[in-house]
Amino acid sequence: MTSLIECQDIWKIYRVGDVEVQALRGLSLTIEQGEFVAIMGSSGSGKSTLMNILGCLDQPTKGRYQLNGIEVGQLRPDQLAEIRNQRIGFVFQSFNLIPRTSALENAQLPLFYRGLSLKEQRAQAAEAIRRVGLTGWEHHFPTQLSGGQQQRVAIARALVTSPSLLLADEPTGNLDTQSSQEIMAILEGLNREGITVILVTHEVDVAAYASREIIIKDGQVLSDRATEPRPQSVGV
Amino acid sequence: MAAFVWLTVITALRILGRNRLRAGLTMLGIVIGVAAVIAMVSIGEGAKRAVQKQIATMGTNVIIIWPGATTVSGVRGSQGGAVTLTVSDALDLKKKIPLLSDTGWAKRDVMQIVNGNRNWNGTINGVSPSYLTIRDWSFSSGGPFTQADLDSAARVALIGQTVAENLFEPGEEPVGAIIRIKNVPFRVIGVLSPKGQSAQGSDQDDVIFIPFTTAERKVFGTPFLGSVGAVFASTDRTDDLPEAVEQIREVIRARHRLQGEQADDFTIRTQVDIGKVQEGTSQTLTMMLFAIASVSLLVGGIGIMNILLVSVTERTREIGVRMAVGAKRRHIVMQFLIEAVTLSVFGGALGIILGVMGAKLTTVIAGWPTIISSNVIIIAFFFSLVVGLFFGLYPANKAARLNPIDALRYE
Ligand SMILES: Nc1ncnc2c1ncn2[C@@H]1O[C@H](COP(=O)(O)OP(=O)(O)OP(=O)(O)O)[C@@H](O)[C@H]1O
Numbered sequence: 219m220t221s222l223i224e225c226q227d228i229w230k231i232y233r234v235g236d237v238e239v240q241a242l243r244g245l246s247l248t249i250e251q252g253e254f255v256a257i258m259g260s261s262g263s264g265k266s267t268l269m270n271i272l273g274c275l276d277q278p279t280k281g282r283y284q285l286n287g288i289e290v291g292q293l294r295p296d297q298l299a300e301i302r303n304q305r306i307g308f309v310f311q312s313f314n315l316i317p318r319t320s321a322l323e324n325a326q327l328p329l330f331y332r333g334l335s336l337k338e339q340r341a342q343a344a345e346a347i348r349r350v351g352l353t354g355w356e357h358h359f360p361t362q363l364s365g366g367q368q369q370r371v372a373i374a375r376a377l378v379t380s381p382s383l384l385l386a387d388e389p390t391g392n393l394d395t396q397s398s399q400e401i402m403a404i405l406e407g408l409n410r411e412g413i414t415v416i417l418v419t420h421e422v423d424v425a426a427y428a429s430r431e432i433i434i435k436d437g438q439v440l441s442d443r444a445t446e447p448r449p450q451s452v453g454v
Numbered sequence: 455m456a457a458f459v460w461l462t463v464i465t466a467l468r469i470l471g472r473n474r475l476r477a478g479l480t481m482l483g484i485v486i487g488v489a490a491v492i493a494m495v496s497i498g499e500g501a502k503r504a505v506q507k508q509i510a511t512m513g514t515n516v517i518i519i520w521p522g523a524t525t526v527s528g529v530r531g532s533q534g535g536a537v538t539l540t541v542s543d544a545l546d547l548k549k550k551i552p553l554l555s556d557t558g559w560a561k562r563d564v565m566q567i568v569n570g571n572r573n574w575n576g577t578i579n580g581v582s583p584s585y586l587t588i589r590d591w592s593f594s595s596g597g598p599f600t601q602a603d604l605d606s607a608a609r610v611a612l613i614g615q616t617v618a619e620n621l622f623e624p625g626e627e628p629v630g631a632i633i634r635i636k637n638v639p640f641r642v643i644g645v646l647s648p649k650g651q652s653a654q655g656s657d658q659d660d661v662i663f664i665p666f667t668t669a670e671r672k673v674f675g676t677p678f679l680g681s682v683g684a685v686f687a688s689t690d691r692t693d694d695l696p697e698a699v700e701q702i703r704e705v706i707r708a709r710h711r712l713q714g715e716q717a718d719d720f721t722i723r724t725q726v727d728i729g730k731v732q733e734g735t736s737q738t739l740t741m742m743l744f745a746i747a748s749v750s751l752l753v754g755g756i757g758i759m760n761i762l763l764v765s766v767t768e769r770t771r772e773i774g775v776r777m778a779v780g781a782k783r784r785h786i787v788m789q790f791l792i793e794a795v796t797l798s799v800f801g802g803a804l805g806i807i808l809g810v811m812g813a814k815l816t817t818v819i820a821g822w823p824t825i826i827s828s829n830v831i832i833i834a835f836f837f838s839l840v841v842g843l844f845f846g847l848y849p850a851n852k853a854a855r856l857n858p859i860d861a862l863r864y865e
């Protein structure tokens with residue numbers, strides 16, 4: 219059986235003018251289906267760069283990345299878009315909801331590009347909104363929602379396509395403790411349902427939700443260990 | 455796909471509705487361009503139709519031969535020169551050229567006409583009966599004079615509508631009345647149906663027709679009997695006109711004993727030639743409209759392109775998000791193209807409404823005839839669509855070529 223994610227000797231080199239930045243330097247990593255992984259590391263260590271590559275938003279300069287056995291490095295932009303649409307959900311630190319567009323329509327967005335009928339889009343988006351506990355807020359615009367609520371809409375958008383992989387780059391970075399806990403509880407729930415969750419964070423309590431902790435330093439894996447499953451959280 | 459297009463249109467409308475002032479200003483170029491095209495084409499079509507109607511009043515397939523050569527500038531020499539066309543020219547043409555269905559002749563002078571205490575200065579035309587059929591004159595009452603009237607130089611007259619109105623009381627029947635032309639009594643035997651203005655703008659109904667022989671012997675006092683002001687001929691088919699003109703030229707040159715190098719001492723024109731002058735005028739107008747239309751549509755298109763480029767920049771992050779959740783390049787291209795086309799088609803529709811109103815107003819205020827054809831509306835609409843597509847293409851492609859990560863990072 220192939221692993222969900224297999225990275226081998228991945229390099230990512232940015233060139234800014236004459237300066238060359240090696241964001242990833244020969245990083246290798248394997249993640250199985252159903253894992254809950256926290257990636258940590260100091261600022262500039264290459265966490266976001268890695269997440270972008272794992273999420274097929276970007277391609278490595280060198281090295282092999284296989285997602286579900288598919289060699290991602292060889293794919294064209296439209297094929298990458300297809301994979302993002304079918305298999306991956308993103309949650310960003312800054313929510314990245316489309317402004318002046320309702321919560322429901324934001325959650326609908328990935329389905330919009332799947333060619334589903336409008337009715338199906340609505341129904342599935344409403345279900346996703348329900349799963350993040352925002353029933354009743356469907357027609358609110360992002361500006362009418364709190365940060366925590368906005369991030370929940372973003373999670374609804376990420377899970378509406380039933381992805382096998384959910385990537386969250388500092389999802390709680392802009393949130394208070396209370397909201398952070400709510401968001402993490404949702405992610406934990408999704409992981410229990412079988413979705414592989416990879417999350418980047420600077421906060422130890424947030425990382426504690428994961429069952430595996432990877433620390434990155436200078437574009438390489440510094441440590442990789444299984445962590446104690448934290449006590450079951452009570453309620454959401 | 456249908457759901458995608460539909461939702462994209464709704465999104466586009468919402469985005470445009472959000473920036474109504476900006477969208478309005480952007481559309482202005484298209485609105486003005488399309489409105490100008492519609493209004494002016496309608497006016498041009500109206501004018502063209504009016505001119506065509508006037509040319510048709512000349513009669514069908516008519517050839518006119520005037521005495522006097524054509525100068526280099528294309529203007530006919532004065533008619534006061536040597537007598538170069540005669541009745542026998544006209545008769546001989548008919549005999550020698552089978553293509554001609556008929557020939558007629560005419561000579562005119564302005565004179566005073568009197569009926570009781572009313573008088574009128576009108577154009578007296580001494581004509582052959584055939585002239586009336588060639589020029590397609592019909593009668594609102596009475597009828598034409600005959601070959602017998604011509605042979606006997608009968609004192610009978612046909613009067614045009616304008617003359618009838620000026621010589622007779624309203625309700626008074628002119629047919630049968632006696633009028634005096636240069637003190638010679640004439641019996642009115644017919645009133646002509648009105649023809650309106652000629653293509654040159656003169657009143658075609660301000661005419662009196664009398665037999666040619668009567669005119670030259672009793673009214674005009676011509677020194678050379680048989681000299682005519684113009685010879686008229688007609689063919690059955692319009693296609694025969696050029697050939698007929700060539701044959702007429704040969705026959706008259708032979709009759710006038712003109713040698714190889716000598717210039718014609720007469721001028722031949724057909725209705726087609728006269729129509730061509732009018733066509734030239736309307737073509738100039740069309741070209742002008744075309745220029746105005748192109749410039750304003752171009753300006754409108756550039757406006758749309760500009761606003762879309764701004765929009766692409768403003769919404770870079772949104773584009774990044776859309777790409778992150780699976781939008782392909784063509785989805786992004788479609789989104790911006792649909793926005794561009796929505797703008798331009800909306801502008802086009804407004805322009806059509808404005809243009810039609812403008813044309814109607816012109817008719818009401820200036821009294822110019824206007825014709826609003828569905829063709830021009832369809833073409834204008836189509837053009838605004840094409841402008842939107844064309845000028846939307848660059849911004850749309852620019853958006854679609856964004857790298858998702860750079861777009862997501864964009865501040
Ligand atoms: N588009 C880019 N162009 C040039 N350099 C880049 C680009 N993106 C990232 N880098 C560089 O690559 C390195 C890794 O950046 P990355 O964003 O992955 O760090 P990070 O671990 O996510 O940091 P943080 O915790 O602050 O988010 C940094 O030195 C950064 O300056």
Ligand SMILES: [Mg+2]
Binds near residue numbers: 265266267387
């Ligand atoms: Mg980062």
